[in-house]
Amino acid sequence: MRIFKLFKNHILALLAAVALITISCNADLTLPTYMSEIVDVGIQQGGIESPVPTTIRRSTLDDLELFMSDEDTATVEAAYSAPEADGVCTYTGSEADRAEDGPVSDAMSLPETVALALEQGIDASSMASMTGSxxxxxxxxxxxxxxxxxxxxxxxxxxxxxxxxxxxxxxxxxxxxxxVTMDAVRIAADAGLIARDQLVQAASQMADQMGSMGGSIVKQRAVSFVQQEYQDQGIELSDVQNAYLAGMSAKMFGLCAISLVATILTGAVASHTACTIARDLRRKTFDKVMHFSPAEVNKFSQASLITRCTNDVQQIQMAATLLIRMVMMAPIMGIVALTRVLATHTGLEWTIGVAVIAVSAVVGVLMGLTMPKFKKMQKFVDRVNLVAREMLDGIMPIRAFGRQEHELDRFDGASRDLMETQLFTNRAMSFMMPLMMFVMNCVTVLIVWAGSHGVSDGVMQVGDMMAFISYTMQIVMAFMILTMVSVMLPRAEVACERVEEALNTESSIKEPARPQLPAADAPRGELEFRGVSFQYPDAREDVIGGVNFKVGAGQMLGIIGSTGSGKSTLVQLIPRLYDVTGGKVLLDGVDVRDLPLSELRRRIGYIPQQGMLFTGTVESNLKFAGDSVTDDDMHRAATTAQATDFIEERDGGFESEISQGGGNVSGGQRQRLSIARALAKRPEVIVFDDSFSALDYKTDALLREALARDEKDSSLVVVAQRIATIMHADQIIVLDEGHVVGQGTHEELLRSCPAYLEIAQSQLSAKELGLSQEEIDAVMSGAAQKGGAR
Ligand SMILES: Nc1ncnc2c1ncn2[C@@H]1O[C@H](COP(=O)(O)OP(=O)(O)OP(=O)(O)O)[C@@H](O)[C@H]1O
Ligand SMILES: [Mg+2]
Known part of the structure; x- marks a missing residue:
């Protein structure tokens, strides 16, 4: 499972969680034992834990010793102090010795049972048959x-x-x-009428008779004897009981406190670990996405990448918390409970098997139904995100076209699919709890039914049965949690898979294996295309073919062509948004694929076709390239980009706010700020992808003039639709369907390139172009001839 791999760096936290869970499970599972003791000892035995009384009168001890072997007498004698003035001895032995099955407890229980019987008196004849004389x-x-x-x-x-x-x-x-009473036996024994051996034998014979009634009866009688002994000593029995109950309550309270603290700490460890995992994953995924080229972004789609960085990571975080708090707890809880159950020897162990099988059946059916749906769910979340994003991005055209209703329906469709899947899984899961409760209740009834036989046979106490029920519930719960979480895990697994897919996708734009920097004496700002061709991934044909040109610092290259002719594609090859599929792009004599990416992008100022600003201020946007941009650079760039005037008119000037995407400035202003942003970092090559389109003619002219004046050290690559924007360029490339159909200066192209002339004619009059009608006709007919020859 992929999700487990995420814990690789959190082994310590996991170990801490295991330790804490073990502590809390042990504390939790000790509670039923104490509850059982409160019932068995605290209530049924009046708070007397052991057949070995804490204080006993010397005379009583003598009586009991009549029925003990020499060995047992020695054991008991060693466990009690010499009598005080009031003739009472105090128990000085260890707690283990007086506990159930301890040597002192074993030595005393039988004699106590016999003594209790003698208090009421035994038929003389039956006594005689027992002693054998x-x-x-x-x-x-x-x-x-x-x-x-x-x-x-x-x-x-x-x-x-x-x-x-x-x-x-x-x-x-x-x-x-x-x-025959104790007094009579005492007289007989003192006078030597009955030997000690005979009495011991009689005692064990009585024990055999009672043995058939069950061990717990002997214990209860012994305890009754102790009660009577305490009473005879003048001790209040209710005090003994209250003291026992108070002690037990204090212990239970302590355990609850321990369990509480351990559980809280487990939760804290789990949340911390899960949050850290999620943060690291988000950071890693986002970092990866930031390095994706447009090709990879398109492959995944933006919406899906957003879902992967947010919702998917969230799913993983939830699963991680569950894994630590539930999945890890369940087996520990199950094992601890199972060991305790097996230690009770109640003979009811088979009920646990029944419970587990019943729970498995219920969970199995539900899982079979919901599992495939869970897998689908994440895809639907993706769809909803995609549609929502598209609609919010396109809110303007949607309104303009009055398509709100239609878009709402589309969104509803995606949303409904998600709802239906969630409804189905939630419905199925809502059966889980009641069914589980039903199974648990049935198991409880089963245990009570089977256990009551044990209680009536005297082999089991009520408290033991209650503890057994608690343990069984814990085991079933642990099993249920495990299976329930295993329903959720596949969903997290899908999320994990999706995040991993993004993480494992290598950007097609790679750092060079052996980075190279331009030679010290190489010309600065020299850009060259050598036989460049390019094909989009998944496309069958080249979008661009055989492009050759070279521009140096202080020069300007103009690129013109109809829409879709490949202008943007061409200039995107310069900052390596895509890599060429044929030929080479050289910057200062070095293939751009050999330059370190940061170095390449530092040297290139790229102004994309769609101006995009970031939330912040004008200043933060202009200084986007980093700390290397000084105030001076910023002001200079704003002046060149013809942006100073409108920036200063704004409230706060350079400090004025820019809203998301640059929504609070006009299209033309946004273009000028984008230009200023690129100029501010003083690049060697400045690429304008149709960046003057939203400027009026006057600003366009002023901007070009300023560029020619201020950016002498840089080469300019200008994509434009308007002839006026590029007519003064040192070199112009005319693109048509990805092919260079003309290359040269404005004057040269006017006289040689029909495509260029056509564009020029559509924008300027023959007079403005300085051409006579004959010249135009000559170029056009040349094109026609060429077309005819072809
Ligand atoms: N990511 C892409 N994947 C596949 N094909 C694309 C992609 N982007 C653009 N194209 C195709 O490449 C061709 C050139 O597109 P490009 O954006 O370079 O045109 P353009 O000359 O900049 O047009 P415009 O003047 O409208 O901006 C078009 O036919 C377009 O359909
Ligand atoms: Mg374009």
Whole structure:
């Protein structure tokens, strides 16, 4: 994809964006985990996170240890401090040890569940079957006298104590309504009626029974035990819960803040990068276009070049922003969410697959419909620009011919095409969101339906399911964003292609490979055409053929011919607006194609047929050639061009404003300012392409006189329609359909060139030409004879 190449110089920004996106994605995706904890721990477990209480009474700890293996007892003992004066021990172990699956948590949960069960009391018979011995049996079996005789007095005492304890236990069980409680177990254990091993075994047997009910039940019971323990210590349970919720809220708030900052920074990085890319691209494209010869401008058309420099670059900029903010974010978001989902082991992972397939289907159909239209859209924008530009440029003739309605229809046509395409794509895209929401809602229902089984089986908590829904939404969203942007990308790709096309077009006017400057002793201001011919690109025939002439400084060459005879074409070859296709143009003895372009154009003053001024002041226009033009040069040039008078009459004189294209000066004034602009830079060769056409005869004459007087160091090439403008030239070339049909001075041509004579006769009387009717007839008949001979 072309658009990716644009990021070549912005790798650092991209890396920064990736880092920021990773931070914000992680922060965003931690929120559902916390939400799940608020539900599971904060609400369902009353804010108690772990089966390992922060504070526990020594007596409770002793009770629990009855059901622990020696190893577990050691682990737990190590995790708690010695009891304070009030008999309460404080947890001193690490947070990891008390977290789920931590060693202390593992050691304590089961004993806590058993202890909780014993608080309510367990049926004596079921307890007996669990421990594998009938502790209560000892009470009824008092030692016989024979047994007594075989024992030492110590043994007898112990035996008696046991019997006493058994009786005490029996009483306790009876007092508790035939149930074994913690008190009874404690008596039995203290008296050694039940071994520690038996109790541990009983505990694990109970765990097995509960295990079939699900792991989360053990946890919940253990937590209930901790709640009870806290209550017994006189701790307010609501305080515990509030403290937990406050801590969680603070964490969530912190995460939101981090995510917010990271997202804002990502946006800033994305906009900055995209804007920089767009600016560079615009600059590069514009620079390229500035170096295009008229051939390339015509190839693309002006409107298209404008669209490429503006709208197309804008499209690319938008796509670049999207690429960083969305396209790069989507996979990171997707991957982070996926890893989190897979870490939850909810068994619902398959729903994500279903969601992704559903989203792909929706996006696939919509993309198939809109993609071709997106590609067309840019062409229509081009058309609208073209028509609009043409109409604005030609507003005068449109009004003069009363063609507003017709032009409006034409514009409407272009505009309607664009509208219809946009309507279609927008309509199609407007289906996207609701359809996506529908898919997402269905997936949510699917997850709730499948997840509720897990919750009722006790293998999943409600919060886990909620977090899973959030993650799935994030994954689906990431996928959706990716596909949506991939719909927009082709449009940017088309824009990229168009800009690149302009960038890759080489101007047909190239800087010379080995630039050459005129020799120091070469004559200045000498222009020579040697067998020059020229053909427009894409044309089949030469517009100009076999032109030869030479003019030196202080001389004037006149070029005359009917319209379309190739006069403008001929003079455009001098400043290399086009390159000759045959022969050579030499300036001061050097082929113009060997002169550096800047050097060539510095030496040539070219006044185009259509005078064109720039927005600014008279001064800024006259000093257009740059800082080399002094005030003196400007005033001198304005005087020679017969422009001083009218400039000074204007408000502000040389400081007076010129509007776009020189709209606020008359045609003749515009021509004179264009002439002054070219003269101000003191060129060696001055080319006037029909630049006197809008001048009255008097100004024309004054201007020519001034030129002859002031521009002695320059050679003048003057294209004209009027004989009077060029009749005093040192040499005149008569063009007819691109061919030189006459060359010489005015007098020579009058007597030898029928084409010239014809033009002259149409403008001046025979008397003014100084010719007699016979002479005219002789020239004309010569032409007729020649025509007949041919
Ligand atoms: N960009 C172009 N591509 C192809 N052909 C062109 C181009 N510009 C001009 N021509 C053709 O070249 C021929 C000479 O045009 P040119 O502008 O040199 O005439 P001209 O003598 O200056 O006429 P005018 O006196 O009306 O200014 C014309 O037939 C014109 O159609
Ligand atoms: Mg012309």
């Amino acid at each position: 009938d502790a209560t049996a000892g009470a009824s079996a008092a030692p016989t006298p024979q047994q007594n005789a075989a024992m030492t007095p110590d043994q007898i005492a112990a035996m008696k104590a046991k019997a006493q304890a058994a009786a005490q236990m029996q009483q306790q069980i009876e007092a508790d309504g035939g149930k």
